[in-house]
Amino acid sequence: MIVYTLKRLGGIAMTLLLLSIFTFTLSRVVPGGPWMQGAEIPLSDAQVAAFKAKYGLDKPVWQQYLTWLGNAVRLDFGYTFTEPERTVTQLIRSALPYSALVGGLAATLAISAGIALGVVAAANQDSWVDNIVTSYAVFISTIPSFVLGFVLVYFFSVRLSWFPAGNWGDPNDWRDVAHHIALPVLAFGIPATGGVARWTRQCIAEAMAADYVRTAYAKGLQPTGVMVRHVLRNALIPMITRFLPLYPGMMTGSLFIEQVFGLPGLGRYFVVSSTNRDYPLVLGITIFWALLIALTYFVTDILYGIIDPRVRITETRR
Amino acid sequence: MTDASRATTESGSQSSAIEPVFTPEGYTEETQYASFWVGAWRRFRRNRLAMFGLVFAGLVILAAVFAPILTPYGYEQIDMMNALQSPSAAHPFGTDELGRDLLTRIVFGARPMLLVGILTGVAGLAIGVPIGVLAGYLGGVFDWLVTRLIDMFSALPWYLIVLYLVMVLSPSLENLILAMIITGWVNSCRLMRGLTFTIREQDYIEAARALGIPRWRIIVFHVIPQAAPLLLWGFAAGIPVAVFAEAGLSFLGMGVRPPRPSWGRMLADSGYYWQFWPHMIIFPALMITLSVLAFQGIADGLRNALDVSENI
Numbered sequence: 084m085i086v087y088t089l090k091r092l093g094g095i096a097m098t099l100l101l102l103s104i105f106t107f108t109l110s111r112v113v114p115g116g117p118w119m120q121g122a123e124i125p126l127s128d129a130q131v132a133a134f135k136a137k138y139g140l141d142k143p144v145w146q147q148y149l150t151w152l153g154n155a156v157r158l159d160f161g162y163t164f165t166e167p168e169r170t171v172t173q174l175i176r177s178a179l180p181y182s183a184l185v186g187g188l189a190a191t192l193a194i195s196a197g198i199a200l201g202v203v204a205a206a207n208q209d210s211w212v213d214n215i216v217t218s219y220a221v222f223i224s225t226i227p228s229f230v231l232g233f234v235l236v237y238f239f240s241v242r243l244s245w246f247p248a249g250n251w252g253d254p255n256d257w258r259d260v261a262h263h264i265a266l267p268v269l270a271f272g273i274p275a276t277g278g279v280a281r282w283t284r285q286c287i288a289e290a291m292a293a294d295y296v297r298t299a300y301a302k303g304l305q306p307t308g309v310m311v312r313h314v315l316r317n318a319l320i321p322m323i324t325r326f327l328p329l330y331p332g333m334m335t336g337s338l339f340i341e342q343v344f345g346l347p348g349l350g351r352y353f354v355v356s357s358t359n360r361d362y363p364l365v366l367g368i369t370i371f372w373a374l375l376i377a378l379t380y381f382v383t384d385i386l387y388g389i390i391d392p393r394v395r396i397t398e399t400r401r
Numbered sequence: 402m403t404d405a406s407r408a409t410t411e412s413g414s415q416s417s418a419i420e421p422v423f424t425p426e427g428y429t430e431e432t433q434y435a436s437f438w439v440g441a442w443r444r445f446r447r448n449r450l451a452m453f454g455l456v457f458a459g460l461v462i463l464a465a466v467f468a469p470i471l472t473p474y475g476y477e478q479i480d481m482m483n484a485l486q487s488p489s490a491a492h493p494f495g496t497d498e499l500g501r502d503l504l505t506r507i508v509f510g511a512r513p514m515l516l517v518g519i520l521t522g523v524a525g526l527a528i529g530v531p532i533g534v535l536a537g538y539l540g541g542v543f544d545w546l547v548t549r550l551i552d553m554f555s556a557l558p559w560y561l562i563v564l565y566l567v568m569v570l571s572p573s574l575e576n577l578i579l580a581m582i583i584t585g586w587v588n589s590c591r592l593m594r595g596l597t598f599t600i601r602e603q604d605y606i607e608a609a610r611a612l613g614i615p616r617w618r619i620i621v622f623h624v625i626p627q628a629a630p631l632l633l634w635g636f637a638a639g640i641p642v643a644v645f646a647e648a649g650l651s652f653l654g655m656g657v658r659p660p661r662p663s664w665g666r667m668l669a670d671s672g673y674y675w676q677f678w679p680h681m682i683i684f685p686a687l688m689i690t691l692s693v694l695a696f697q698g699i700a701d702g703l704r705n706a707l708d709v710s711e712n713i
Contacts, residue, residue, distance in 0.1 A: 094552065101553040109569050221450065221701065225694040227645055229652055230686045233668060233675070241676045332558070339649055353561075354653050357568040369565055373556045 084388065091384050095377045102373055107151060110362045111144045151366075160367030165359050171367035174352060181251065182336030182348035185267050190333040192272035194326050197279025204280065205287035206310075216280060224277030232270035232343035239266060249345040267344045271337050275329065282325055286318040293317070320390050324383045331379045335372050441630070444706040451702020454695035461692065465511035474502040476509040477660045485678050495680040497671070506662035507684055513574050513657045514664065514692060518643040521581040522636045528582070529589025530632065534620055536590070537597025547590065554587040563646060564655060572655045574663075581646060585639060592635045596628040630707040637703050641696040648689045664689050 135141045139150065154161065160171035204216035240248035252263035290296065291314050299309045336350035345351075349368060356364040445451055464471060480500030488495045494503035536547035554562060566580035600606065601624065609619050648665030650656035657663035659670070667685040675681040 097549060098552045098556045101549060102556050105553065106565060109566070221697070222694060225641065225697050226690050227649060227693065229649065229668065230689055233682050233686060237676070237679055237682075241679075338560070338564070338653060342653060353564070354655075357564060358654065360568065365565065365568065369557065369561060372561060376558075377556055 087388050088385060091381055095381055099370070099373055099377055103152065103155065103370055104148065106366055106369055107148050108144060110366060111140075111147060155367075155370060160370070161363045163356070163364040164361045165356070165364070171364050174364065175349065175367060175371055178347060178349045178352050179335075181346055182341070182350060183334040185264050185271060185340070185346060185348065186333035186336060187330065188264070188268045189272035189275065190329045192268060193275035193279050193333075194329060196272075197276040198283050198322070200276065200280035201283025202287060204284040205291065208288060208291075213284075216284070220277040220280045220284075222277070223274055224281075226274050227339065228270050228274050228337060229339035229343050231274060232267070232340060235266045235270050236343070249343075251347060264346075267340050267346060270343070271333065271340045275333070279326065279329075283318075283322060286321050287314060290314045290318040320387075323390075324387050327383050327386075328376070328379045331375045335375055437630070441703075441706040445702045448698075448702040448705060450694075450698035451706075454698030454702065457691060457695035458699060461511050461695075462515060464508050465515050468508045468512065472502070472505040472508050474505045476501065476506050476662050478502070478505075485674060487678065488680055494684045495678065497667075497681055498674050503667075503681070503684055506667060507664070507688055510662040510664045510667065510685070510688070511692075513651070513661070514644050514647050516574070517578055517581060517647040518640040518696070520578050521585045521643045522639050524582040525585040525589045525639060526632060526636060528586035529591075530593045530625065530628075532586075533590040533593025534597050534624055534628075537594040538601055538616075538620055538624065544594075547594065551587050551591050551594075554584055559584050559642070560646060560649065564650065564653070567650065567655045572658065574657045574661070577647065577650055577656045581643060585643070588639060589632065589635055592631060593628060596631055597624055600624050600627050634700065634703045634707050637696070637700040641693045641700060644689070644692050644696055 132141070139147055142150075151161070158172055160175075162170055163174060166174070200216050200219070204213045207213050236248045239245045246266050247263050248266075250263060252259035254260065296309060296313050299313050300306075336348040336353075338350040338354055340346070341348045341351040342354060349372075353365065353368050356368070478501060480496070482500065483492070483496050484498055484500040486492050486496040486500075492502050492504065494507060496502055497506070532547060536544040562584045563577070563580045566583060567576050570576040570579065606619060606623055609623055614623075647656055647663065648668075651663040651665035652669045654666075654669065657666055659666065664685040668682055668689075671681040
């Protein structure tokens with residue numbers, strides 16, 4: 084288990100290192116930057132040089148990278164180009180709660196509704212209920228969240244005026260916030276229910292077809308007992324490993340949802356800073372995201388290794 | 402009757418080129434007599450969503466190819482007298498705030514969508530398959546390197562890397578396609594590498610090796626053809642993703658540049674008008690959703706027809 088854990092950890096560190104080299108080098112090598120093309124206020128060469136010296140952009144790329152990496156390890160991603168009074172870390176810290184709240188609620192909605200649908204479908208396999216759930220799952224997961232966002236805003240904001248069409252609301256009043264984020268959570272969470280329902284149905288259907296389930300029935304056990312103790316317990320393993328990464332994946336924010344509803348989250352900062360070519364900010368957010376996602380995969384891998392010893396044995400041998 | 406005759410002609414011409422190696426789980430009597438591809442087509446045809454997808458995709462492709470002939474207006478043709486018209490006989494999908502015909506823009510908007518889908522798929526295969534097959538067949542340091550690359554691109558959701566690349570390269574349709582290729586080849590590569598591991602252990606490969614057939618010949622004529630069905634599925638599965646990417650990134654302003662029409666861009670550009678003239682977003686939204694659904698349907702149909710197992 085220790086070898087397995089170390090191997091996984093090493094792999095993640097390697098991946099992050101490669102990703103940071105790739106993204107960093109690209110951002111420095113490609114021509115163009117915040118002071119070069121189409122700037123609103125034309126800058127003289129001397130001014131550009133002064134700016135470059137200030138941000139250390141006049142040094143060779145590898146030297147810049149090492150400096151950046153040294154700071155990044157301590158989660159210090161430098162200052163942003165567009166808001167020089169704030170560090171990237173401060174910005175991430177201020178934007179993350181918004182994304183985390185919307186994404187966390189959306190993931191919870193997707194997982195709970197999806198599992199419920201999947202269980203119903205698996206329990207009534209090949210019936211009309213199953214058909215409806217399966218069709219729903221295919222259809223709903225093909226709707227892009229920003230399209231659904233528009234549809235929801237049209238019906239619930241424009242037509243019925245039940246919910247506001249965007250913005251966060253008063254942060255000190257949780258009712259107002261809830262009122263404002265209801266639609267984003269729905270638009271973000273509903274398309275994700277499709278995948279959850281599909282995977283749940285498949286896991287449970289596979290577990291129900293297993294030999295030990297037939298044996299349990301043959302022994303004359305109660306059907307509910309078989310369902311809970313034998314089917315669900317075994318189906319849960321692949322479900323947990325698949326659904327757990329949904330939380331960090333969605334809590335780090337949705338570029339599209341935050342754009343549609345004008346939410347002040349991480350995804351929106353990412354898009355805005357991309358348009359402004361604010362490299363430190365984009366790099367910081369990218370690496371921060373990669374770190375979170377890699378950590379989740381690490382945790383699920385470890386969980387999987389604990390639950391299912393076959394995984395870690397084959398992995399270690401390879 | 403017609404089915405049977407088609408089955409014999411097709412199996413006669415194809416079975417010699419590509420052998421039916423993947424034995425499907427639901428192996429029935431009828432598949433036993435026909436070639437693998439004929440059986441796959443039969444299974445595909447039974448899937449209603451897949452057939453809808455095929456018909457819809459066919460229509461969209463035709464519309465995109467013959468767009469200038471089909472549309473009476475130009476996609477940049479501004480007509481302020483007829484701005485913000487609801488759907489009518491002259492403008493079946495209505496007009497936007499500059500009086501441009503929305504049906505025309507929808508038809509032309511299919512072009513970037515298809516271009517991204519098909520180009521990224523083809524280029525992904527062209528790059529990913531050779532690298533994947535070499536990594537899987539040769540193993541060693543090369544395989545280690547390729548695995549690290551695959552890991553690197555899988556560490557983030559693909560659209561973040563694409564967005565990052567587009568930002569660095571400056572936003573345009575060409576750079577969007579380039580970015581999609583840079584991230585997309587990894588999928589074909591991963592698929593091909595995994596397949597090569599299973600294929601290379603099979604008896605007929607060992608037989609070929611025993612006969613002294615050179616390594617490149619084994620790879621080109623024995624390994625890759627056997628992977629063809631799953632590569633076809635991999636190609637199809639990438640298209641809905643690319644459609645979504647084009648719409649999404651254009652929506653964020655990182656894809657197709659105005660005035661060239663794109664469905665995602667049309668959603669973003671509808672500004673505040675759409676709250677009063679909902680036709681401005683209904684049609685682009687519908688086209689994006691239906692296209693993703695259609696291509697996803699084709700991919701799912703192929704998945705069943707070609708029996709792609711969950712583990713690959």
